[in-house]
């Protein structure tokens with residue numbers, strides 16, 4: 001089916017609302033600022049101001065619920081430049097955590113609008129994002145299976161699993177609200193990638209925005225690295241490859257799946273991490289929310305009078321693509337890139353067993369309970 005263009009929505013308005021869409025730079029019309037102009041020229045001070053406001057709003061509220069009201073009064077070119085400046089600023093920030101959080105917030109704001117946009121507009125946007133939706137039976141739209149998998153993989157809700165979808169002729173039929181959620185993921189993925197910048201530009205941005213970037217680092221702190229000197233039984237240097245990978249992902253501000261977040265909290269608790277250490281481990285998550293994380297970590301760790309949920313077995317982690325016994329090629333150090341022979345011992349069936357065999361002590365719970373793996377259905381793992 002041919003994609004219908006969004007006739008009811010003016011092109012400039014659409015691009016100003018969604019400045020990540022290809023072609024949004026056309027909003028600049030006669031303006032052709034160089035990168036240096038945008039960073040330094042007083043003409044663009046308001047665009048820079050709005051760009052900082054966008055970043056700050058996302059840092060404080062990754063749900064996308066905080067709207068920068070001045071944006072509604074800005075002309076389309078200024079809105080586009082503010083978006084672009086925010087991206088530049090975050091691409092030059094020393095840590096990727098704030099960029100990832102901003103990507104989540106911008107994507108969620110779009111999702112909020114897409115839920116009420118006319119269907120032709122949603123289809124038009126999906127086409128521009130290169131994940132084309134087509135109209136399907138009833139109130140549904142359809143997406144090809146490969147596109148669906150690309151977008152749904154990182155979504156933690158079980159309802160998004162392919163096995164639960166209506167698939168026919170290589171396409172997945174989905175309700176429009178779910179389609180909007182998938183497009184949110186497309187935007188998040190696109191905005192999570194930093195803009196490639198030369199060292200000169202990075203240096204200039206860091207110099208001119210030093211105060212702002214320092215404030216941002218306070219608002220989006222990185223997780224505290226696990227300290228080997230913590231409680232007696234808590235020894236991160238003995239963690240198995242799967243848990244080390246999950247910790248690294250969060251430290252790098254990457255998205256960790258539902259199953260991974262649950263497994264990590266349950267494992268850290270059993271190995272003696274304090275409540276604060278566990279909460280800290282999630283600070284790098286792109287959608288980190290302190291109060292929700294505290295609530296959910298409490299739920300996972302306080303079950304059974306403080307015993308906590310049992311972390312999943314190796315087989316379960318493997319099913320979720322979270323076993324890294326063959327090594328993680330993306331890891332920065334050689335140890336994590338290498339295969340771990342301990343994980344190939346036939347009797348090794350649980351990450352806690354790995355930890356114990358290396359000399360770590362696990363919270364005192366009945367031995368047999370370590371073999372079960374029951375994730376809570378509600379509430380979920382830390383965000």
Ligand code: SF4
Pocket residue numbers: 240241242243313314315317318322323324325343344348349350351354
């Ligand atoms: S074998 Fe088990 S302990 Fe080792 S990395 Fe895989 S899931 Fe973790």
